[in-house]
Amino acid sequence: MEIDLSQFHEVFFEESFEGLDVMEQELLNLEEDTDLENVNTIFRAAHSIKGGSATFGFSQVADFTHVMETLLDEMREGTRGISREIIDLLLKSVDCLRGMLHKLQDGEAASNDYVELVDSFNRLLAGGSADTSSDSDNAEKNTSSIDSNTGWSILFAPESYILQTGNEPIRMFKELCGLGHLMVTADLSKVPSFEELDPESCFISWQLELDAEIEKIVVKEVFEWVEDDCKLELNSTGGAITETSSQEDTAEPEVSKVESESDADTDADTDADTDADTDADTDATVKPAKPEISQQPLQTDNKLVPIKEQQTKVAKKNTGTASIRVGIDKVDTLIDLVGELVITQSMLGELGDNFEMSKIEQLINGLRELEANTRELQESVMGIRMLPIGFVFNRLPRMVRDLSAQLGKKTELVINGEDTELDKTVMEQIGDPLTHLVRNALDHGVESIEKRLATGKSETGIVTLNAFHQGGNIIIEIKDDGAGIDPQVIYAKAVEKGMIQDGIDIPHEQIIGMIMEPGFSTAETVTDVSGRGVGMDVVKRNINNLGGSVDITSVLNEGTTFTIRLPLTLAILDGQLVRVANEIYVIPLASIVESIPLSGLKITRIAGNMPVYKNEGEYIPIVELRDEFEITYEKQSTNEGLIAIVEGENRKIAIKIDELLGQQQVVIKSLESHYKSLQGVSGATILGDGRVSLILDIVGLSKRSAERSSANKARVA
Amino acid sequence: MTSEIQDVLKEQSDNVTSMNLETADENKGSQFLSFDIGGEEFAVNILSVQEIRGWERPTYLPNSPVYIKGVLNLRGTIVPVMDLRNRFRFTGEQYLDTTVIIILKLKKGDKERLMGCVVDGVSDVFNKDESEITSVPDYGSGVDARFTAGVMTIDDHAVTLLDLTNLLSLDLINHPYTGASNV
Numbered sequence: 027m028e029i030d031l032s033q034f035h036e037v038f039f040e041e042s043f044e045g046l047d048v049m050e051q052e053l054l055n056l057e058e059d060t061d062l063e064n065v066n067t068i069f070r071a072a073h074s075i076k077g078g079s080a081t082f083g084f085s086q087v088a089d090f091t092h093v094m095e096t097l098l099d100e101m102r103e104g105t106r107g108i109s110r111e112i113i114d115l116l117l118k119s120v121d122c123l124r125g126m127l128h129k130l131q132d133g134e135a136a137s138n139d140y141v142e143l144v145d146s147f148n149r150l151l152a153g154g155s156a157d158t159s160s161d162s163d164n165a166e167k168n169t170s171s172i173d174s175n176t177g178w179s180i181l182f183a184p185e186s187y188i189l190q191t192g193n194e195p196i197r198m199f200k201e202l203c204g205l206g207h208l209m210v211t212a213d214l215s216k217v218p219s220f221e222e223l224d225p226e227s228c229f230i231s232w233q234l235e236l237d238a239e240i241e242k243i244v245v246k247e248v249f250e251w252v253e254d255d256c257k258l259e260l261n262s263t264g265g266a267i268t269e270t271s272s273q274e275d276t277a278e279p280e281v282s283k284v285e286s287e288s289d290a291d292t293d294a295d296t297d298a299d300t301d302a303d304t305d306a307d308t309d310a311t312v313k314p315a316k317p318e319i320s321q322q323p324l325q326t327d328n329k330l331v332p333i334k335e336q337q338t339k340v341a342k343k344n345t346g347t348a349s350i351r352v353g354i355d356k357v358d359t360l361i362d363l364v365g366e367l368v369i370t371q372s373m374l375g376e377l378g379d380n381f382e383m384s385k386i387e388q389l390i391n392g393l394r395e396l397e398a399n400t401r402e403l404q405e406s407v408m409g410i411r412m413l414p415i416g417f418v419f420n421r422l423p424r425m426v427r428d429l430s431a432q433l434g435k436k437t438e439l440v441i442n443g444e445d446t447e448l449d450k451t452v453m454e455q456i457g458d459p460l461t462h463l464v465r466n467a468l469d470h471g472v473e474s475i476e477k478r479l480a481t482g483k484s485e486t487g488i489v490t491l492n493a494f495h496q497g498g499n500i501i502i503e504i505k506d507d508g509a510g511i512d513p514q515v516i517y518a519k520a521v522e523k524g525m526i527q528d529g530i531d532i533p534h535e536q537i538i539g540m541i542m543e544p545g546f547s548t549a550e551t552v553t554d555v556s557g558r559g560v561g562m563d564v565v566k567r568n569i570n571n572l573g574g575s576v577d578i579t580s581v582l583n584e585g586t587t588f589t590i591r592l593p594l595t596l597a598i599l600d601g602q603l604v605r606v607a608n609e610i611y612v613i614p615l616a617s618i619v620e621s622i623p624l625s626g627l628k629i630t631r632i633a634g635n636m637p638v639y640k641n642e643g644e645y646i647p648i649v650e651l652r653d654e655f656e657i658t659y660e661k662q663s664t665n666e667g668l669i670a671i672v673e674g675e676n677r678k679i680a681i682k683i684d685e686l687l688g689q690q691q692v693v694i695k696s697l698e699s700h701y702k703s704l705q706g707v708s709g710a711t712i713l714g715d716g717r718v719s720l721i722l723d724i725v726g727l728s729k730r731s732a733e734r735s736s737a738n739k740a741r742v743a
Numbered sequence: 744m745t746s747e748i749q750d751v752l753k754e755q756s757d758n759v760t761s762m763n764l765e766t767a768d769e770n771k772g773s774q775f776l777s778f779d780i781g782g783e784e785f786a787v788n789i790l791s792v793q794e795i796r797g798w799e800r801p802t803y804l805p806n807s808p809v810y811i812k813g814v815l816n817l818r819g820t821i822v823p824v825m826d827l828r829n830r831f832r833f834t835g836e837q838y839l840d841t842t843v844i845i846i847l848k849l850k851k852g853d854k855e856r857l858m859g860c861v862v863d864g865v866s867d868v869f870n871k872d873e874s875e876i877t878s879v880p881d882y883g884s885g886v887d888a889r890f891t892a893g894v895m896t897i898d899d900h901a902v903t904l905l906d907l908t909n910l911l912s913l914d915l916i917n918h919p920y921t922g923a924s925n926v
Contacts, residue, residue: 609802609803654805655803655805655806656805656806657803657805695819695820695821696821697804697814697821697823699820699821699856700820700821700822700823700856700857700858701804701814701821701823701913701921702913702916702918702921703921704804704805704806704918704920704921705920705921706805706920707804707805710802710814710821712816712819712821716816717802717816718801718802718813718814718815718816718821719802720802720804720805730920
């Protein structure tokens with residue numbers, strides 16, 4: 027039966043990319059905490075990529091992961107300590123694999139970049155086994171580097187149940203045939219008489235002579251799926267080394283014991299063993315290894331700094347990937363809702379079958395329930411598009427780690443609010459700007475260790491990422507405790523570039539904002555990390571394209587904070603419905619401080635007839651939405667109704683409203699997809715009755731009403 | 744009324760496709776939808792009509808110019824509504840039983856933008872060859888010349904063809920406190 031495997035390719039790629047993400051995260055975790063479970067997770071991920079790629083015929087990927095797996099296996103069994111060097115190599119391999127898989131996914135041939143890494147692995151593995159080869163019992167190690175032989179003599183004696191496990195010896199032989207010339211001799215001595223013969227069992231064993239100069243690993247791989255279910259002996263023929271090994275997994279416990287002994291030996295050996303090109307830390311218990319000087323050529327940027335150098339607080343939970351991934355809780359909610367809907371529907375159906383007027387009450391209740399179900403269902407379905415921002419944040423720890431090593435700085439990345447939900451489309455586009463800002467924080471923000479110590483700071487710089495909802499926006503803060511931006515330097519630079527004239531007095535905030543202008547770079551030297559003056563303007567443009575904004579605050583020697591404010595396109599918001607004149611508006615619930623009835627409220631007028639409300643020592647300007655939005659309504663504004671005190675960006679305003687209506691979650695829809703954006707309105711939503719209601723943007727509203735108070739009210743139609 | 748027209752529309756647009764495929768010769772030119780605004784007849788290419796809805800009061804947009812009536816919910820999409828009577832400076836503002844909102848679509852690049860246009864009533868669907876469209880005499884009419892694309896004669900009366908690119912252009916809508924649109 028022929029199965030078209032290509033239909034599973036996409037699934038394989040997706041799973042593999044997920045696996046790689048897991049490996050990456052776990053490798054980073056490994057630096058902090060060498061939990062054996064982490065190693066196991068990495069191993070499992072590598073193993074399934076290997077299995078999958080072999081199945082689909084991506085032999086390069088399979089070969090490469092095999093070598094990785096060999097190393098991981100040693101780590102798992104505790105025969106190889108975990109060093110920064112190994113983690114670096116594995117991280118590089120993850121990158122390389124990702125590249126290979128991307129190419130394969132695009133239908134191209136995978137590149138051969140991995141060959142170099144395989145060499146590194148082999149060197150590492152060779153070094154590792156050289157350490158342990160002093161012990162003669164150590165033949166089990168399938169990683170021992172055996173030189174290629176002229177051939178292999180294989181004894182393959184499967185257990186009788188091998189056929190029932192779905193393994194077909196002939197396929198393995200065919201595969202061996204592909205490796206070289208194969209001579210097969212079947213041993214029929216165990217075959218019982220015909221009466222006793224069970225046709226589903228295998229009684230034959232084989233002696234195979236493979237004439238090929240290949241490594242043992244390659245031969246072993248053919249038998250990979252059956253090695254637990256057979257007796258397998260591999261003997262090299264004609265080579266310098268003849269090795270007999272019984273590859274039975276039952277030997278494992280014994281072997282690991284042997285190896286820990288051998289490790290003890292090598293610990294003593296290592297000191298003398300100066301020419302070991304790789305020092306795998308051979309401490310049998312898995313502990314963070316002391317980094318040691320390595321002569322590995324691939325470690326060009328290894329700064330040989332203690333592993334604990336950059337701690338990254340990685341979100342331990344998995345938070346979604348490229349193709350839309352929905353949390354199981356969301357799916358469960360959906361299923362629950364559909365269940366309720368079905369119940370309501372059947373209830374109504376029954377009611378309709380034999381309806382009497384006396385049941386009208388029941389009918390009304392049923393319909394009400396149906397409406398509620400439908401709406402909840404709609405909201406939940408919308409929520410599927412929302413993903414936690416942790417999905418974007420999670421790729422940053424790796425970058426911070428690599429970058430600080432490259433820059434020779436110590437950095438800690440702290441992530442808060444990774445559960446903040448954000449629409450998928452916004453998320454996809456915020457990734458690059460965010461990465462850029464974090465790079466910048468590391469490169470320009472955090473000072474070198476010496477400088478930090480000289481200014482009395484701790485030598486580890488802290489970069490903090492915060493994400494939260496505020497007043498109908500999503501705020502992402504990138505904060506560093508570095509040098510800060512010197513407005514004078516920027517000013518001088520701007521003058522030099524002819525962007526401003528010398529001598530003009532500009533507020534500091536504006537000067538700092540100039541770093542977002544095209545062609546502006548203040549790094550004294552251009553590094554390959556940042557400083558070419560392209561980037562910040564692109565960041566700003568990307569965020570503006572999303573309808574968001576970037577603000578910079580910076581205090582010299584204390585650090586810089588970039589605040590990205592993104593609109594909630596499609597985001598769901600808890601809203602308070604209010605009536606103003608005959609319009610219904612939604613105020614983001616989070617921005618409401620309190621609402622007070624107007625009756626008996628003392629409203630004073632200050633500074634040119636501006637109505638204000640005095641609250642605990644502060645004057646809060648009152649915005650009359652009817653005037654502000656020019657709503658035509660026959661009834662005059664009265665002193666009935668109430669004011670809602672709302673806060674946005676630390677500014678409070680009081681909005682005069684006629685009536686408080688219900689609270690509900692609303693799905694934000696963009697006005698911009700078919701119209702323009704409106705200042706003071708962050709979007710629209712559709713209410714229960716199908717009508718459109720506008721969502722107030724408190725920050726925009728307070729800004730424009732401040733501007734408007736000085737502008738004239740004439741309007742050009 | 745509206746639903747009848749909608750049926751006709753649907754039928755016609757089906758015909759357009761089938762005729763174009765089978766008997767292209769019999770059906771030369773393009774098909775247009777004509778409608779009434781303040782007693783005058785206007786037309787748009789039927790391919791730019793998404794659908795026709797009965798009049799309902801849209802949700803008011805703050806500070807909007809008088810011809811922007813607000814936004815309505817088109818099956819989950821927020822679509823702005825423009826009153827062509829106001830836009831073309833016809834006096835009086837009455838919403839009659841025949842008043843409908845024609846949802847027009849405008850393609851820009853690979854994006855499609857929708858705008859509802861309020862008219863006093865839908866009149867007819869007809870075929871006309873592009874060559875029979877003449878230019879509008881430049882007399883400084885009430886209708887901004889940028890919004891018209893030509894004049895056609897149908898059964899002895901003139902029908903003004905509208906230029907949707909300009910008519911629906913957001914840049915030409917002077918709405919205070921608005922930012923640039925995404926499209």
